[in-house]
Amino acid sequence: MEIIDFHAHTTTVNCEDLIEYYNKFGIRKVCLLGDVLKYGYNPDEEQIKEINNLTIQLTKKYSNFFIGFCHLNPRNTKKFIENEIERCILKEKLKGVKLEASIFASDKSVFFIADICQNLNIPLLQHAWNTFTLGRNPVPDCFQTDPEDVVILSKNFPKLKIIIAHLRGIDIRGIIEIKNYENIYVDTSGAQPVSGIIEYAVKKIGSERILFGSDVYFPNGRDIPVQLMAVMKSRIKIEDKESILFKNAERILKNDN
Amino acid sequence: MIIDVNVNYGFWPFRKFHIDNLAKLKKKLKENKIDLAFISHLGGVLNYQEVEKYNNELFRKIKKNNFFYFVPVINLNLKNAEENIEKFKFIKIVPNYHLYSINDRKFLSIFKKISDLKIVVFLQMRYEDERNQNPLFKVKGMDIKEIKKFALNFPEIKIILLCSYFREAVELCKIDNIFSDISFIENYKTIKSLLNYITADKILFGSHTPFLYTESQIAKINFAEVKKEDIEKIKYKNIFSLINELENLIKKRR
Numbered sequence: 001m002e003i004i005d006f007h008a009h010t011t012t013v014n015c016e017d018l019i020e021y022y023n024k025f026g027i028r029k030v031c032l033l034g035d036v037l038k039y040g041y042n043p044d045e046e047q048i049k050e051i052n053n054l055t056i057q058l059t060k061k062y063s064n065f066f067i068g069f070c071h072l073n074p075r076n077t078k079k080f081i082e083n084e085i086e087r088c089i090l091k092e093k094l095k096g097v098k099l100e101a102s103i104f105a106s107d108k109s110v111f112f113i114a115d116i117c118q119n120l121n122i123p124l125l126q127h128a129w130n131t132f133t134l135g136r137n138p139v140p141d142c143f144q145t146d147p148e149d150v151v152i153l154s155k156n157f158p159k160l161k162i163i164i165a166h167l168r169g170i171d172i173r174g175i176i177e178i179k180n181y182e183n184i185y186v187d188t189s190g191a192q193p194v195s196g197i198i199e200y201a202v203k204k205i206g207s208e209r210i211l212f213g214s215d216v217y218f219p220n221g222r223d224i225p226v227q228l229m230a231v232m233k234s235r236i237k238i239e240d241k242e243s244i245l246f247k248n249a250e251r252i253l254k255n256d257n
Numbered sequence: 258m259i260i261d262v263n264v265n266y267g268f269w270p271f272r273k274f275h276i277d278n279l280a281k282l283k284k285k286l287k288e289n290k291i292d293l294a295f296i297s298h299l300g301g302v303l304n305y306q307e308v309e310k311y312n313n314e315l316f317r318k319i320k321k322n323n324f325f326y327f328v329p330v331i332n333l334n335l336k337n338a339e340e341n342i343e344k345f346k347f348i349k350i351v352p353n354y355h356l357y358s359i360n361d362r363k364f365l366s367i368f369k370k371i372s373d374l375k376i377v378v379f380l381q382m383r384y385e386d387e388r389n390q391n392p393l394f395k396v397k398g399m400d401i402k403e404i405k406k407f408a409l410n411f412p413e414i415k416i417i418l419l420c421s422y423f424r425e426a427v428e429l430c431k432i433d434n435i436f437s438d439i440s441f442i443e444n445y446k447t448i449k450s451l452l453n454y455i456t457a458d459k460i461l462f463g464s465h466t467p468f469l470y471t472e473s474q475i476a477k478i479n480f481a482e483v484k485k486e487d488i489e490k491i492k493y494k495n496i497f498s499l500i501n502e503l504e505n506l507i508k509k510r511r
Contacts, residue, residue, distance in 0.1 A: 021446065024480065132392035168389060191386045192441060193473035195466075196273060216445055223447045225476035233472040235275060 001242065002028040003228070004249035007125070007165060007189045007213025009221065011035045013057055018218045019065055025228055029249075031213075032058055033098040033125060034071035041101050041141040043073050045080045052084065056092045067253060068094040069125060073102045074109035085116055095253055096123040101142045106149035114153055118160040123252050126150055126162060129169035129190070147174035154181040161252055163211060166190030168197055175204050185252070187213030188244065189222065193230035198244075207240035211248050259291045259478075260493045262379070263419045263438045263463030264325075266315055267299035269384070271391040276467035283324050289471045291464070292493075293507065294325050295379075297349050301330035302384070305355045308332045309341070328379060333357060339367045346500060347377040349419075353396050354381075359407045372413040377499055380404070382421045384468065386441070401425050408432045415499050420465060423451065430459040436495065438463025439477055448481035448491070457487035461495050 008030045010018065022030060034055045039047040051071050059068040070088035072081055088094045097117055103109055105126045117124045128145040136144055150164045162184050164170060169190035170177075178184040188198060188210060201210055214227040231244055264286065266279060276285050286294050296319065300311035312329045319325040331338055331348045332355045342348055348371075352359050359368075359380075371378060383398040390396065408416055409432065418429060418437040423444050426437040440463040444450040451460065464474040478488055497504045 018445075129388065130392075133390055133395065134388050171389060191389050192443065193470045194385075194389065195468065195470050196275060199275075218445055220445050220450075223443050223445060223477065225480045226443055226447065226473040229472040229476045230470050233470055 001026060001246060003212065003245045004029040004031070004253075005214050005216070005224070006031045006163065006211040006249050007033060007187045008216050008218070009033055009035060010054075010058065010216075010218040011038070012219065013054065013061065015058065015062060015066075015218065018216070019062060021224060022065075025225055027224070027228070028065070030066055031069055031096070031125075031249075031253075032066045033069045036071050036098060036100045036127075037217075041139075041143070042075060043102075045076050045084075048073055048076060048080075048084060052088050052094075055094065056088065059092075059094065068092075069096045069098040070094045071098045071100070072113055074099065074107065074113055075102050078112055081113060082116070085113075085120075089120060089122060096125060098125045098127075099145075100127045101144055104143050104149045105145040106152035107143075110153060111156060114157045114160055114162075118157045123161040123163055123185075125165060125187075126153070127165045128174070129166060130171050130173055132173070134169075146170075147177035150184060151177055151181055154178075154184050158183055161185065163187055163252075165213065166215070167201055167210070168192070168194050171197065172200060175201050179205055182209070185209045185211055185248065187211045188231055189213035189215035189227065193226055195230075195234075198231060198234040199236055202234075202236045202240050202244075207236065207243040208248060210244045211252070212245045258293075258493045259289075259462055259475075260496050261286060261291045261294040261464050261466070262417060262461045262496055263440050263465050264294040264296040265299050265384075265466070265468065266296055267311070268303075269299055269468070270303070270394050272468070274467040279318055279322075279325070282466065283322075285466060285471055286464070287324075289464075289475045291471075291475075292324075294466075295328045295347075296325045297328045297330050297379075299384075301332070302351050302354050302381075305332050306335070308335065309337075333364050333367055339370060342367070342371060342376060343374065345376060346502065347379060349379040349381060351381045353383070353399055358403060360403055360410070368407075368411050368414065372411050375413070375415075377415045377417060379417045379419055381419045382425065382441070384420065398422075398425075401429055404429055404435070405432065408435050417461060417499070419463060423447075426451070426460075427454040430455040435459070436461060436499065438465075439491070440465035440469060440474060443477075446480075446482060447477045448488075449483050452483055452487065457483070457490045458495060458498075460491045461499075462492050 298311040298315040301308035
């Protein structure tokens with residue numbers, strides 16, 4: 001079993017320690033989503049480029065290990081977004097797009113990006129949380145996407161593969177919201193390894209729509225074995241674990257550009 | 258040997274625990290090579306006027322058991338709290354669920370008694386990550402300024418924080434009489450990174466079962482990449498030092 005971590009970040013170009021740590025647990029591929037919080041929630045165009053440059057550099061340096069995602073801010077100009085997608089996805093072969101908390105996923109500015117992703121057949125990974133608990137706009141410039149926002153995006157782009165981040169963040173309420181939308185997947189990352197939520201998600205939406213994600217933010221963030229054990233030791237069938245740990249990720253990432 | 262200082266029994270609103278009885282708890286903990294577990298009843302946390310009823314219920318259920326150690330939940334607001342604590346070597350307090358401040362002057366006398374009797378205090382920082390609480394059941398975590406003030410006022414009281422976050426543990430464990438369990442502490446290479454800030458003498462193994470996966474907590478120590486003697490302190494030696502009689506008690510029970 002060659003596990004894929006679908007949700008990881010790093011702030012540094014020197015990742016030997018991180019890769020060695022991953023290897024201990026049989027994790028052979030990692031989706032790098034960029035140092036998305038480096039410049040806060042509303043990075044400008046130069047800042048976005050810098051974040052993506054690090055991701056590109058890492059996917060070249062550790063080409064057998066990292067799969068890069070292009071970070072975008074929907075509040076930047078359309079022209080810049082188009083150019084950045086062309087640079088990162090078409091030229092540099094990053095495999096998907098990561099959106100953070102710059103704007104809600106239901107905002108029309110996200111539709112512009114979603115449309116391009118759908119046409120290119122690449123996945124879009126959207127940060128989300130349950131804002132009933134967290135607050136919709138907890139700090140200036142931070143727009144916390146709810147599962148309902150992602151559902152709106154899904155309805156408008158039914159062929160787009162959307163990964164909603166943070167299963168434990170969206171929690172039971174989030175699972176119920178996304179249940180009927182087959183093009184929405186969820187990654188297992190977010191918060192402590194709370195027991196029961198993976199089992200609940202498998203029961204409600206099936207393991208085919210769940211992806212293992214650690215949310216490591218090297219050299220900080222979550223601890224890989226802590227997050228991995230939450231899947232490995234959950235009370236689900238071995239086939240479901242295989243789907244979550246690598247099969248679904250392989251399927252989603254297979255799209256060639 | 259592993260001693261788990263943070264295990265819970267009972268019901269919790271909006272969460273369905275698969276591990277919902279003592280037999281299942283024991284099985285899960287033993288599977289994870291945990292030898293002893295400090296356990297409290299969640300009923301006494303939620304039913305703040307009936308803590309004694311729930312304490313008694315749990316005590317009755319585990320008194321013939323050599324695996325669980327009973328930790329009474331004490332509500333300082335209740336009239337008989339002061340006389341109740343006399344019989345215990347360690348207690349758990351949950352100020353944010355029982356709605357009081359640990360620095361309220363009305364508790365000076367009881368804390369003086371706790372200090373004189375050298376009762377170890379388990380201080381529950383939270384039960385759930387505030388960002389994951391059900392919106393109908395939101396309870397703030399403990400304020401670290403309040404804990405600092407309390408710890409400095411009562412330097413003889415040994416305080417074990419349960420479910421503190423990484424940054425809270427780092428800040429509070431600088432104070433001599435404060436210790437922390439690891440259940441909510443998480444960072445890249447959790448223990449190794451924690452030991453960059455505080456010594457292993459301040460850290461105890463706690464799983465917060467059944468809220469969290471026990472195996473995830475065990476993984477923190479199994480993959481710690483630190484000295485063996487530090488891990489042994491975390492696994493059991495520190496709790497032996499904090500509760501003097503514990504080592505003998507364990508030998509006797511065995």
